[in-house]
Amino acid sequence: MSEAKRGYVRPLDLKHGRVDLTHGSGGRSMVQLISELFAKHLGNEYLGQGNDGAVLPAPTLEGRAGRLVMSTDCHVVSPLFFPGGDIGCLSVHGTVNDVAVMGATPLYLAAGFVLEEGFPLADLARIVESMAHAAAEAGVPVVTGDTKVVERGKGDGVFITTTGVGILPDGLELGGARARPGDAVIISGSMGDHGVAIMSKRENLSFDAPIESDTVALNGLIAAMLATGADLRCLRDPTRGGLAATLNEIAGQSGVGVMLHEKAIPVKPVVSAACEFLGLDPLYVANEGKLIAICAPADADRLLAAMRAHPLGREASRIGEVIVDDHHFVQLTTAFGGKRIVDWLAGDQLPRIC
Amino acid sequence: MSEAKRGYVRPLDLKHGRVDLTHGSGGRSMVQLISELFAKHLGNEYLGQGNDGAVLPAPTLEGRAGRLVMSTDCHVVSPLFFPGGDIGCLSVHGTVNDVAVMGATPLYLAAGFVLEEGFPLADLARIVESMAHAAAEAGVPVVTGDTKVVERGKGDGVFITTTGVGILPDGLELGGARARPGDAVIISGSMGDHGVAIMSKRENLSFDAPIESDTVALNGLIAAMLATGADLRCLRDPTRGGLAATLNEIAGQSGVGVMLHEKAIPVKPVVSAACEFLGLDPLYVANEGKLIAICAPADADRLLAAMRAHPLGREASRIGEVIVDDHHFVQLTTAFGGKRIVDWLAGDQLPRIC
Numbered sequence: 001m002s003e004a005k006r007g008y009v010r011p012l013d014l015k016h017g018r019v020d021l022t023h024g025s026g027g028r029s030m031v032q033l034i035s036e037l038f039a040k041h042l043g044n045e046y047l048g049q050g051n052d053g054a055v056l057p058a059p060t061l062e063g064r065a066g067r068l069v070m071s072t073d074c075h076v077v078s079p080l081f082f083p084g085g086d087i088g089c090l091s092v093h094g095t096v097n098d099v100a101v102m103g104a105t106p107l108y109l110a111a112g113f114v115l116e117e118g119f120p121l122a123d124l125a126r127i128v129e130s131m132a133h134a135a136a137e138a139g140v141p142v143v144t145g146d147t148k149v150v151e152r153g154k155g156d157g158v159f160i161t162t163t164g165v166g167i168l169p170d171g172l173e174l175g176g177a178r179a180r181p182g183d184a185v186i187i188s189g190s191m192g193d194h195g196v197a198i199m200s201k202r203e204n205l206s207f208d209a210p211i212e213s214d215t216v217a218l219n220g221l222i223a224a225m226l227a228t229g230a231d232l233r234c235l236r237d238p239t240r241g242g243l244a245a246t247l248n249e250i251a252g253q254s255g256v257g258v259m260l261h262e263k264a265i266p267v268k269p270v271v272s273a274a275c276e277f278l279g280l281d282p283l284y285v286a287n288e289g290k291l292i293a294i295c296a297p298a299d300a301d302r303l304l305a306a307m308r309a310h311p312l313g314r315e316a317s318r319i320g321e322v323i324v325d326d327h328h329f330v331q332l333t334t335a336f337g338g339k340r341i342v343d344w345l346a347g348d349q350l351p352r353i354c
Numbered sequence: 355m356s357e358a359k360r361g362y363v364r365p366l367d368l369k370h371g372r373v374d375l376t377h378g379s380g381g382r383s384m385v386q387l388i389s390e391l392f393a394k395h396l397g398n399e400y401l402g403q404g405n406d407g408a409v410l411p412a413p414t415l416e417g418r419a420g421r422l423v424m425s426t427d428c429h430v431v432s433p434l435f436f437p438g439g440d441i442g443c444l445s446v447h448g449t450v451n452d453v454a455v456m457g458a459t460p461l462y463l464a465a466g467f468v469l470e471e472g473f474p475l476a477d478l479a480r481i482v483e484s485m486a487h488a489a490a491e492a493g494v495p496v497v498t499g500d501t502k503v504v505e506r507g508k509g510d511g512v513f514i515t516t517t518g519v520g521i522l523p524d525g526l527e528l529g530g531a532r533a534r535p536g537d538a539v540i541i542s543g544s545m546g547d548h549g550v551a552i553m554s555k556r557e558n559l560s561f562d563a564p565i566e567s568d569t570v571a572l573n574g575l576i577a578a579m580l581a582t583g584a585d586l587r588c589l590r591d592p593t594r595g596g597l598a599a600t601l602n603e604i605a606g607q608s609g610v611g612v613m614l615h616e617k618a619i620p621v622k623p624v625v626s627a628a629c630e631f632l633g634l635d636p637l638y639v640a641n642e643g644k645l646i647a648i649c650a651p652a653d654a655d656r657l658l659a660a661m662r663a664h665p666l667g668r669e670a671s672r673i674g675e676v677i678v679d680d681h682h683f684v685q686l687t688t689a690f691g692g693k694r695i696v697d698w699l700a701g702d703q704l705p706r707i708c
Contacts (some may be wrong), residue, residue: 024706026594026640027699031603050607051529052452052590053425055522059412071407072464072517074502098406110426112515114468146515148428150706154510161466161500163426163517168409175405236406240380249385253404286380345381352378352504 012036017121024115024149037125038145041132046108046143054143059107059167066170069104071095072163078352080127080157082201084193084212085288087160088130093217093288094239094354095162096138100219101235101291103174103226104166109135111145111162116155127158138217140164172226176253178233183322184300185258186293188221188307189214189315190266191243195285195353196274203278209270214289221312222291230303231296238292239354242284244342246292247330257325260332260342264319283332284345286353294322366390371475378469378503391479392499395486400462400497408497413461413521420524423458425449426517432706434481434511436555438547438566439642441514442484447571447642448593448708449516450492454573455589455645457528457580458520463489465499465516470509481512492571494518526580530607532587537676538654539612540647542575542661543568543669544620545597549639549707550628557632563624568643575666576645584657585650592646593708596638598696600646601684611679614686614696618673637686638699640707648676 012032022029039047046054059066075091085093092109099106111131115124135142142162193214200211222235234254238246243265247258267275267282275282289312295303300318307313330342366386376383393401400408413420429445439447446463453460465485469478489496547568554565576589588608592600597619601612621629621636629636643666649657654672661667684696 021705024594025699025704026596026599030594031698049529050531050603051456053423053456053458053518053520055456055458056422056424058419058421058521065412067412068410068462068519069407070410070462070464070498070517070519072466072498072515073500074466074468074515076468076502076504078508102405102407102409104407104409108422108424110424110517112426112428112466112517114428114430114513114515144424144426146427148430148513148706150430150510150513153507154432155513156504156508159468159502159504159513161426161428161468161515161517163424163464163466163515164407165422165424165519166407167412175403177404240378240384242380245380249404344385345379350379351375352502 012121014121014125019115019117019119019121019149021117021149024147033147037128041128042142044141046141056108056143066167069099069102069166069168071098072161073098074159074161075354076159076352077354078156079201082213083197083210085215086127086130087158088127089134090215090288090354091160091162092131092134092138093215095164096140096217096219097237099164099166100222101237102168103172104168106140106164106166106219108143108165109140109162111142111160113147114155114159115147115149116157117149117152119157134217138219174232174234176234176250179250179254179256179294179322181256181322181324182297183233184295184297184318185320185322186295186300186304186316186318188291188313190268191287192267192271192275192282192285194288195350196271198353199278199350200274207270207274211270211274214287216289216312218289218291218312221310224306224310225303228302228306230299232293234294236292238290239286239288241345242286244283244330245345248344250294251328251330255328257323257328258320258330259323260320262332262334264317266315266317283342288354366475368475368479373469373471373473373475373503375471375503378501387501391482395482396496398495400495410462410497420521423453423456423520423522425452426515427452428513428515429708430513430706431552431708432510433555436567437551437564439569440481440484441512442481443488444569444642444708445514445516446485446488446492447569449518450494450571450573451591453518453520454576455591456522457526458522460494460518460520460573462519463494463496463516465496465514467501468509468513469501469503470511471503471506473511488571492573528586528588530588530604533604533608533610533648533676535610535676535678536651537587538649538651538672539674539676540649540654540658540670540672542645542667544622545641546621546625546629546636546639548642549704550625552707553632554628561624561628565624565628568641570643570666572643572645572666575664578660578664579657582656582660584653586647588648590646592644593640593642595699596640598637598684599699602698604648605682605684609682611677611682612674612684613677614674616686616688618671620669620671637696642708
């Protein structure tokens with residue numbers, strides 16, 4: 001019987017085609033979307049198994065015992081394409097980073113797509129290519145996935161939920177509850193780039209210098225930091241809610257306060273100017289390629305040196321210290337010598353920043 | 355300082371409240387939603403760790419070597435509540451089943467929620483409670499999660515992406531490419547219940563007997579099947595595209611044909627009647643609590659007996675056999691002695707069935 005008689009379908013029109021409801025219905029056109037787009041770009045031996053899930057080698061630590069780490073993140077960023085990245089690479093970076101800040105080596109990613117009917121296949125292809133590039137760069141393959149399609153007006157282009165699994169060697173304990181008074185607070189680079197890039201694009205603003213998202217996978221930087229043997233208490237990536245929300249969370253979990261020094265916190269001048277224009281505080285703005293490290297004070301210099309030696313930590317800076325505070329406040333000594341409380345995000349929100 | 359001064363917020367109004375954009379913005383009201391709703395119902399020692407991911411005991415197999423299995427599924431079912439279930443329990447069952455049909459023991463679930471602004475918190479609470487109940491019943495905890503909120507009109511109430519991780523003992527190899535001519539094709543029960551329950555609810559139809567979704571976790575049934583030691587080639591849950599799509603996929607992957615016997619395929623009379631009314635073929639309709647087993651013919655009776663002894667396999671039936679066929683067709687001998695090809699889903703689609 002000829003291919004035509006078996007319902008042969010033409011190749012996907014990746015230039016002018018659009019997502020339709022059949023792409024999510026379990027039939028031949030879903031299979032086609034998966035093979036001609038997802039498998040083409042993301043393909044690897046695990047994704048290629050073609051079963052309901054991926055069978056993966058059990059993680060090993062060269063004989064050492066370890067634990068699993070699992071993290072998941074829904075990505076609904078708007079716009080889908082922004083200076084410095086897109087939802088595709090962001091969805092890889094975000095979850096790789098969430099696993100890596102636990103101290104774990106990220107091993108595998110799963111990706112789930114909710115597509116809106118009518119979404120251009122060309123845009124989807126760009127997004128999947130960007131994911132593939134990010135996954136290859138981070139060294140973490142997408143091993144399994146799912147695709148669903150919702151009617152026009154019931155979604156917003158593409159949402160991507162990624163889930164990461166990694167392995168954490170026994171003996172390494174990082175966590176938000178482990179900060180102690182006296183610990184050094186370190187960040188890996190400038191604050192606010194991602195959120196301001198998104199907001200500027202959304203508001204159609206342009207500034208003297210381009211503002212690009214910092215979205216990047218941090219597992220390499222973190223491996224270099226762990227290799228120093230410094231006594232790390234906690235690593236976190238300050239995404240939604242920025243530095244302020246993340247430090248407030250840690251302060252609450254550890255039952256401590258944090259004192260920051262404004263002058264020590266790197267913020268790019270153009271980001272600072274844009275924040276002023278947009279009415280934002282860079283300490284509350286999301287980052288996607290930066291981390292906070294809380295570290296025993298004696299090891300802070302060694303850790304900083306290792307970070308600055310890595311391409312993603314060149315601007316690493318010691319920005320403050322953990323203090324005793326029954327109120328668990330995060331405070332800031334300003335450039336003018338005053339003090340203010342850096343509370344949780346209060347009024348303003350930045351929805352759909354990641 | 356008083357709680358009020360630190361921005362104390364009143365408890366969530368789970369009766370009349372609605373999701374708003376602050377619930378996804380990384381600030382205090384997101385923390386509140388997580389603690390008062392998600393953690394309250396789904397809470398366990400892993401979810402309670404409060405870091406960017408969950409640290410989990412490495413899976414053990416009592417000294418045997420094993421591999422990881424990972425699977426992810428986006429759930430966009432519409433309506434969110436349907437006879438026999440809702441998106442909450444469905445999102446647990448769907449992913450538990452995808453891991454279990456690989457032969458693996460499901461261990462951990464991650465859950466990502468995309469919420470639409472304005473969604474009633476009372477409905478969200480019902481959904482999360484249903485997830486919690488399903489997870490407890492299946493014995494698979496939700497260990498990590500994420501919540502995002504999109505603006506009104508950019509989503510559709512709730513989408514839930516669940517990702518499961520399980521452990522597969524070395525030596526157990528199941529897969530769609532392992533079917534061989536002569537193998538028995540077995541299903542665990544009646545076909546079409548889930549899809550017809552959804553479509554009837556959507557079309558506001560009522561029939562003489564209630565039609566309920568069969569949504570349920572199959573890991574217990576599968577464990578009982580594996581315990582028989584029967585030579586299983588492949589297990590699959592025939593969800594989107596139903597029995598027809600799943601068997602066509604297996605036929606293609608294994609390079610074989612399948613011959614089914616219509617009379618042997620259990621379809622409830624009310625489902626059959628509803629299908630006729632709705633213009634559906636029950637072989638193409640999604641199931642959420644049934645499985646297909648391909649098994650060496652010599653072991654089929656033993657396997658069937660074990661399935662029928664389990665509450666979820668009482669109506670298990672041998673419905674056909676794998677045959678040599680270079681075209682990889684799935685065929686059906688009809689009740690009248692004729693034959694027809696059961697091709698991939700052609701025209702009709704059932705969007706958002708799961």
